[in-house]
Amino acid sequence: MRFVISAFTFLVLFSYGAAYDPLDPNGNITIKWDIMSWTPDGYVAVVTMHNYQLFRHIISPGWSLGWTWAKKEVMWSIVGAQATEQGDCSKFKGNIPHCCKKTPTVVDLLPNVPYNQQFTNCCKGGVVSSSGQDPANAVSAFQLSVGLAGTSNKTVKLPKNFTLLGPGPGYTCGPAKIVPSTSFLTPDRRRKTQALMTWNVTCTYSQFLARKNPNCCVSFSSFYNETITPCPTCACGCQNRNNCVQSDSKILSMVGLNTPRKDNAPLLQCTHHMCPVRVHWHVKVNYRDYWRVKIAITNFNYRMNYSLWTLAVQHPNLNNVTQVFSFDYKSLVPYGSINDTGMFHGLKYYNDLLMEAGPHGNVQSEVLLQKDKNTFTFKQGWAFPRKVYFNGDECMLPLPDTYPFLPNLAPPNQLSIPTLIFVLLILSIAIW
Template sequence: MTNAFILLLLLLLVFLNSNGSEAQNKTQPRGPKAPVAKPKAKAVADPDALPPAAENCNGVYISYEFHSRKKEFPHVKNVSAQSWAFNATAVVLNTGREILKRWKLFIKFQHDEILVNVNGGVLFDGEDFPVSVGNGTHIVGGSNADLDTSINTANDLTQIQAEIQISGTQFGVRTNGIPMPKTIKLENDGYKCPPPTTKKSSMWACCKRDKKSKLKEKKTKYLPRQKGDLTIAYDVQQAYDNNYNVEVTMQNNNPLGRLDHWNLTWEWTKGEFIYNMKGAFTREIEYSGCVNGVAGQYYKDMDFSKVWNCQKKPIISDMPPEKINDTQLGQIPYCCRNGTILPTLMDESQSKSVFQMQVFKVPPDMNKTSIFPPEKWKIMGILNPDYQCGPPLRVDPARTPDTRGLDATVIGIASWQIVCNITKSSKRSTRCCVSFSAYYNDSVVPCNTCACGCDDTDHCNPNAKALLLPPEALLIPFQNRTVKTLAWAKLKHFHTPKKLPCGDNCGVSLNWHIASDHKGGWSARITLFNWETTPFQNWFTALQFKRRVGIGFEKVYSFNGTFLPKLNHTVFMQGIEGANYLLGIDNSSNPKVPGKQQSVISFTKKFTPGIKIPKGDGFPSKVFFNGEECSLPTQFPIGNGNPHNNVDLVHALLLLVLPFIINHIMY
C-alpha cells in the first residue's frame, strides 16, 4: 500500500512539472536563437575573373593554356613517333588604353604539331586544315581583328579579348610530360613582349608599347593598305539588306612575280553565294547548294538557275579575250586576258586583273552593314611562283574618280585587303630546271634527277646522280636519252649504275652555256626548251649571280635584256616583239622536238676583274622562268683554268716534259 502510494505521488509530480514547462514556453517571449554552427561554403570561382597577371598588365596580355591530350592510334613503343590529340586555349586581351589593330599572335610550337581546328581566330597563311605548324604559326583575328579598350566598352570582354580554341596532334612527348610551346609573342608593330612566364600548363606574358617606337597619327578609322608581292582588294561598291556588289582587284607588285591562267579560290564563312559576275567566271556553275540549303529556305521565290555559284569554295578564273566587250560578261577594265598578270617591268597595263560580283547573303546577316569577306584566299597559275595569302584585313575604303566627269572622289562603302607573298613551297617540286655546259668541257651537266618530281620510280633510281650528257642530247626528251647517255658514258669511261637515274620530268628547261672567255669579258648562250604542249606568250627569264657578276652585263642579242641592280643584280630577259612566243612541243616528229628560243649574252670584266669563269663564276646562282625559281645543277663544268684553250695543255705538256726531267735527274 505504501509503495503504491509513493509511486502514484511521483507520477503526479512528473505530470505537474511537464505542464508547467509547457505553459512557460507558451507565455515566455521569444529571444534570439542561439547561433547554429554551419559548414563553410566552398568559394565559387568567378567565370569572368582574370588571372592576376592580366589584372596587373597595362598593355596586351597574351596567354596559352594547355588543357588535355589523349593518345592517338596507332599506339607505338617509340616515344618520338607516338601521336597525341591535344586541346589548348590562347588568349589575346587588350588591357591598355589604345585600340589594338589587327592583332597577330605567334605561337612557337616545338612538338611537330599538326593543327586540325582553330576557333576564334584564323591562321595567317590561310592554309587548309590539317596543317603542320611544328616550327610555329601566326594566328590573327577573323571577325574580331581589332580589340577595343576596356575604357571604350565598359569592360566588355567580347570586344577587348580574343579567345582562340586550338585542337590538333603532337608528337614526341613523354606520358607524364606537359607539351608547352617554346614561346608566345604578340607581333604587332610598336609592341614589345618579354620572355613568357611558364608555370605547369600555363604560359603568359604582358606586352607593352615600345617607348622607342614612334606612333604615326591615324587620320582614319582603319589602317592604310599594305605592301606585298601580290595584293588583292575586296572593295564593296553598293550594299543592300540582302546583297552587295563588290569589285575584286589583283595587283602584281613583284618585278619577278607573274601569273598565267590564274585560278582564285576562297571560302565563304556566312553562307553567301555568287549571284552574278562580270570580268571572271566560276569553273562550275552550281546552284544545288543554295536550293538544298539556308538560301533555298529564305529566298523561296528566287530562280536559282540564274545563280553563278553556291559552293562554299568556288574556283574563279579570268574571262578569255573574246569576252572583253561582252555587255553581260565583260566591259570591265583590266579583265579578260586568259588569266595573265605580268610584272610592271614588262607591261604595266597587264599587271593587274579586275572582276565584279553580286553577292547574296543569308540570315542573320540581313542588313546593309553586315558584310563579311570570304577567308582562306589562294591564287595559283600553271607555271608560276607559289603565293601565300594572309587573311582579309579591313582597310581604308577605296577612293575612285567620279564617273560623271566631276572633279570629285567617290569613297567606297567598305574595303578589305588580302596580301599575298611569294613563297618556296615544300609540298611540291619545282616546274623548271637548268642544265650547264661550257666550251672548255665536252659534257653537259644535265638537270637534276627528279628536279620536277618523280611519279614512277620502279624502273629508275630517284636518288642517283644525273649522268653527264653529250650536247646533242639536250634536244631529245629525257625519256629518250638513255641510248645516247650510255654511249657517251662508255666513250668517256664514266661510271654507270645498274639502275639508271630518273629523268628531270620538267615541262620547261633552260641551258646555260659559257661560250667564250677573254681578258676583257666573256659571253654565254641561253636556250629555252618547252616540253609542254601549252605555249608561253610574253615569257620572261631572270638570272642572278654570285660575286656581283651581273654588273658586267652588256647586251642580249636576240632578246630584250635589262639589268636590275637593285634586285640582287638580276639580268632580266624577255622575247622581243613578234618573237615573244615560246611554242610547245611538236608531237608529230619522232623523237619529239621541243619549242625553243636562244640568245647570246655578252659581259664585260671592267667592273669584275677578279672573276674566274672556268672556276664557276660565270654560272648563275638562281634562274627564274615566268616567276618560278628553277632547279639548278649541284655542279658545273670544270675547265683547266686557261680560258683560251679547250684542251688541257698544261697536263699534256707536263706528261711530255716529265720523262726528260726524270732522265736528266737520274743521269
C-alpha cells in the first residue's frame, strides 16, 4: 500500500513538474468565457484566449479549441471563428444551428474573411504571439450564441473537458472555474459595463506531452579553441531512410516539396543530430571590458518556415547586454531579482521568418556583453548558455565535458618561444 501511495505521489508531482517551466513560471494560456447577454433559450458569450507565455507562441496552422457541453447545448451562430463539424442537426427545422455536436471543436478564421464574419482579435489563422514578444497580438477571441442552455446564472452549466491544440499536442486544460465578472468599457470609453457571468479555463504546456524527442539542439565553438562541440548524436531521434534526405538528393528538386502536409510530417536534412533546428553559440572575441558572441539558427526542415520565431537563453552575463546586432532582444526576469534570461527574435520584415532548409534557412546575430569583473571567466564552460529554448521548446545541450576548453599553459620548465628562437640562433652562429 505504501508503494502505491508513493508511486501515486511521484506521478502527481511529475505531472505538475512537466508543465512547469522555471524560465517562465507563470506561463499559461487562459481562456475566458464572458456571457454578455441572455437570449430566449440561452446566451451570447465572448470567448477570449490570452497567451501569458513569455516566449512560446502558437504557430501556423493555429489553435483549435474543444470542449464537452454539460447539457444539450447547440451553437446557433459564431462570429470570428467556426466549428470544424456541424454534427447532427436533423431535429431542427427552418433555422439550423451552426453546430449541434456534443463535443465541438472551434478554429480561428483566416485574415481574408468578409468583414461581417470578423470579431475583435480574430481571424489570424489561429496564430497567437507570445506575451513577451508582442503583447498586443497575444490574444485571440470570438463570439458565439448558445441555445438550449440556461438563461440565468443559476441554470447555466459550465462546459467540461476543455482541450487546446496549438497546433499540435502539449497543452493540458484544467476545469472551468467561475470568477468575478469581467468589466468592459463602452466604445466611447465613458462608461463601464460588466459581463453577466464569467468563467476561466487555464491551459499549461508540457514539452513531454508534445513530443518524445527534443525539437532543437545546440552546438558550441570559441576563438580560443579549434574544437567545435557539435549537437549530441540523435539529439532529436536517430536517422533512418524514412525521416531524412541527403542534401544532394534528387527529391529536393521536386515541385511542391516545400508545401506543408496536413499531418505536419517534417522532411529533415540528414544529420547526426536529426533536429529540425540547430542553434550555434560561438564565443567570438575577447576585449578588455567586453566580449562578443555570435548566434546562428539553422533550419533543417524542408517543409517548415518558422514565422515569428523566438530564442530564449539563460546565461549569467545577460544582465550586462550592451548591444544586439540584427535581432531584437528583451530581458526576461522569471525570478524577480535574477536577471539571467533573455529572449531574442527577428526584426519585422527582415529576419522574423526563418526559411525552410536550404541556402536561406538560417538567421544570425552578434551580441556584445560587458564583463562582470567578479564572475567573468572563460574557464569550465562559463561562456556558454545554461539553457536554450527555440519557440518555447527546450533544446538539447552538449555534455559539459565536451565544451571547448582553454588551452593548457606551458609547464614551468618548458622553454618559451622567444627563448627557443634565441637558443637556435646562438647554435646556428656557433655552427657557422
